[in-house]
Amino acid sequence: MNDRAEWQPLREELRRWGAARRKAKLWFRDDDAIEPTPALDRLLSLSNRFDVPMALAIIPAPTGEALAERLAAESRITATVHGWTHRNYAPDDTKKQELGLHRPKAIVLDELHRGFDKLQALYPTQFCPLLVPPWNRIDDGLLPHLEPFGYRAVSVFGLAKQAPIGLVNTHIDIMRWHGVRGGLPHADMIGRLVEELQNRFDGNDEPIGVMTHHLVHDDLAWDFVEALFAETAGHAAIEWRPVGNFIN
Numbered sequence: 001m002n003d004r005a006e007w008q009p010l011r012e013e014l015r016r017w018g019a020a021r022r023k024a025k026l027w028f029r030d031d032d033a034i035e036p037t038p039a040l041d042r043l044l045s046l047s048n049r050f051d052v053p054m055a056l057a058i059i060p061a062p063t064g065e066a067l068a069e070r071l072a073a074e075s076r077i078t079a080t081v082h083g084w085t086h087r088n089y090a091p092d093d094t095k096k097q098e099l100g101l102h103r104p105k106a107i108v109l110d111e112l113h114r115g116f117d118k119l120q121a122l123y124p125t126q127f128c129p130l131l132v133p134p135w136n137r138i139d140d141g142l143l144p145h146l147e148p149f150g151y152r153a154v155s156v157f158g159l160a161k162q163a164p165i166g167l168v169n170t171h172i173d174i175m176r177w178h179g180v181r182g183g184l185p186h187a188d189m190i191g192r193l194v195e196e197l198q199n200r201f202d203g204n205d206e207p208i209g210v211m212t213h214h215l216v217h218d219d220l221a222w223d224f225v226e227a228l229f230a231e232t233a234g235h236a237a238i239e240w241r242p243v244g245n246f247i248n
Contacts, residue, residue, distance in 0.1 A: 006187045007231055013194045017201065017237035024197055025207040026232070027243050029155060029170050030214050031057040031082060031132065036070040042222065043214045047076045050229035053242040057082035057132035057155075060115035068122040078242055079123035080130040080155070084111035088135075099138040108142060113149045120150070128244045130155055130168065153247045160206055168246045170209030171196050174224055175216065183221030189228075207246050 017024055030043060033056045047054045055078045058067065062085070071077050088096040089103055099108060112131065120127045129152040131138075136157040143154065144164045153166035160167035172192050176184050196208045212225060232238045 004186075004227070007190060007227065009194050010190050010197075010231060013197050013201075014232075014235060014237045017197070020201075022201070023237055023239045024200055025205075025246075026210065026238060026240050027055065027168070027207050027246065028052055028210050028212070028240065029055045029057060029080075029132065029243070030212045032086065032213055032215055033058045033067060033082075034063045035067050037215065039214045039217065040070070043212075043225075044074055044077070046225055046229060047074070050233035052076065052229055052233055052240045053078065055080050055128065055130070055132075055155075055243040058119060059083065059086045059134075060118045061085040061111075063119075063122070065122070071123070071126065074126075076242075077126055078128045078130075078244060079119055079126045080128050080132050080243070081112070081115045081119055081151075082132045083134040084115045086134045095137065096135045097137045097139075098134045099142060101139050101141060105141065105145075109145050109149075112142075112146065112151075116149050116151060128242075128247065129153070130243060130247060136170075155209070155243075157211070159204070166247060168207065168209070168243055170211035172208070173211045174221055175213055181216060182218035183224055186220070186224050186227070189224055193228075207241070 033040060053076045057080050059082045083098045087098055090097040090100055129150050131146060131151050132155045138154065138156065146165055151165065153168050155168050155170060157170050157173065160169050172189060174183055174189055176182055200208065212221070233240060
């Protein structure tokens with residue numbers, strides 16, 4: 001545990017959970033994996049050091065055997081499908097989206113089918129039938145067509161809503177995407193995590209998802225991940241679980 005006072009609000013909230021003999025369920029998702037990199041090695045080192053399971057959202061089209069070989073011995077890692085190419089097809093004046101209806105539905109679905117089959121073959125023991133849409137966006141019209149390909153759930157951002165397929169969402173994004181990119185201030189992230197915990201304490205049983213992007217982390221982002229794990233891993237009021245635990 002670090003000694004920085006900014007983490008005190010989280011410690012106090014976790015004491016409340018502990019006093020009630022309750023455990024909060026958390027899971028960790030990192031996006032945009034393609035190949036082995038020093039940044040990925042750093043992330044995997046944190047996973048192993050703190051015994052925190054991680055779901056890697058892997059972009060199927062450009063990835064291959066090199067990443068699969070690097071991850072083969074990583075028992076805490078789950079492989080999930082991150083679109084197909086992570087390419088934006090939305091008009092310039094709208095939010096970025098690969099899995100929209102800017103192209104024929106049949107083409108989009110064929111890519112998602114291919115992505116599922118490719119990663120399932122590359123990761124026979126680590127694969128999880130979870131679709132992570134690039135930019136956390138997917139057209140609702142695609143959701144009813146995913147289960148025949150083998151998908152069991154989708155992961156976007158925010159509290160889960162009713163959908164024709166299971167949702168295992170993330171709720172905390174540690175990155176600043178506008179202006180100067182990098183990690184958000186730690187106090188902001190701690191405040192968001194405390195809010196999510198308070199929401200769960202009051203009755204919402206949805207697991208809390210933390211989202212990262214190892215390829216674009218700056219020192220602030222890396223420091224937050226390490227400090228978060230130091231504060232929570234092994235805590236009596238926290239359970240870091242593999243994402244597969246939340247998929248029926």
